[in-house]
Amino acid sequence: MADLTPTPDRPGLHVSKPSPNAPAIGSAVCHCGASATATGDSQVKALVEGYTANHGAAHHDGGRR
Numbered sequence: 001m002a003d004l005t006p007t008p009d010r011p012g013l014h015v016s017k018p019s020p021n022a023p024a025i026g027s028a029v030c031h032c033g034a035s036a037t038a039t040g041d042s043q044v045k046a047l048v049e050g051y052t053a054n055h056g057a058a059h060h061d062g063g064r065r
Helices: 041-054
Strands: 012-016 025-029 035-039
Touching: 012 041, 025 041, 035 041
Parallel strands: none
Antiparallel strands: 012 025, 025 035
């Protein structure tokens, strides 16, 4: 499988949860230069919510939802 971890050259959001009992792991890199990582289900959920609200596609529509 290809490495799906986002980088400045390939911005995006990646979330992994290897098993139901393992904590989720997430990483995000935006084309604006912002980046973040999180470990744990609630922290990863917050990372995803923050990324989708403020980065990624939010930049393409001027932040309008």
